[in-house]
Amino acid sequence: MANKNISKVVYGGKTLIDLTADTVTADKILKGVTAHDKSGAIITGACTYNADTSDATAAGAEILSGKTAYVNGVKITGEMKNNGAVSGEISKKADEYTVPIGYHDGAGKVKISATEQAKIIATNIRAGVSILGVIGTMSGAEDVKAQAKSVIPKTTAQTILPDSTQGFNYLSQVIVEPIPYNESDNPQGGKTVTIG
Structure with missing residues (x-):
């Protein structure tokens, strides 16, 4: 008997294996993985990706610059600026710090300038008043001439x-x-x- 691929096995009138209706092809199996096609032949996977990206919604501006990803089956390159550790200071009561658009590594800090911090001491604040967590002790008579x-x-x-x-x-x-x-x-x- 010639060596042929077996795609269907029937024993005692009962079907034990039936590959004849299978639709698997090499391009649908991960690269290096083996299986049998509908004829019973061994096939080796050729697919180099392992996810269906058809429902992905990311855009280039949402992916870090220089990085690549697949969205809806298309490879896209990131455009998001890498700001690293962004730091800033405020020195006036009404100051605001505008966070630049892009990626931040979480190590950046925004703080009150050292000059202004040095002024926020208990003896500079009227007794009973709290400013930025510092409770004042000044009675009003200190160093007054x-x-x-x-x-x-x-x-x-x-x-x-x-x-x-x-x-x-x-x-x-x-x-x-x-x-x-x-x-x-x-x-x-x-x-x-x-x-x-």
Whole structure:
């Protein structure tokens, strides 16, 4: 008897194996895997992928730049920028940090600048007030030096400030002297009045 492939085995009227209706082909079996086709012949798989990507929805912008993937049976190359560890600082109350589009490796940090952090200390915050988790202890009397000051009015606007070079922080009192007024005889026999 010639050596033929067997695709159907019937024993005692009962079908034990029937490959005749099978539809398997080499391109549908993973590469290197063997099976039998409908004729009973041994076939070796040639397929180099192991997933049906027909329902995949990723786009190039959603895949890291330089990486490749298959979507709906098509190989696509990623376009997403790799930002790595992105870091930023804010230094004002209303500052915002805009996170750049792309991939982040999770190691980046956004923080309050060191200069501003140094200002957020208990002695700079009124007692009982909490700012960013720091509870204030300042009563308002610490390092305060008041100045009582006397000034003479001028004919132009003037700003009255404490003498900070002498360590004064604020004015406790401002005494405004009378506007200078002077009368004197003039050569014409009248009076000259000088104000200010």
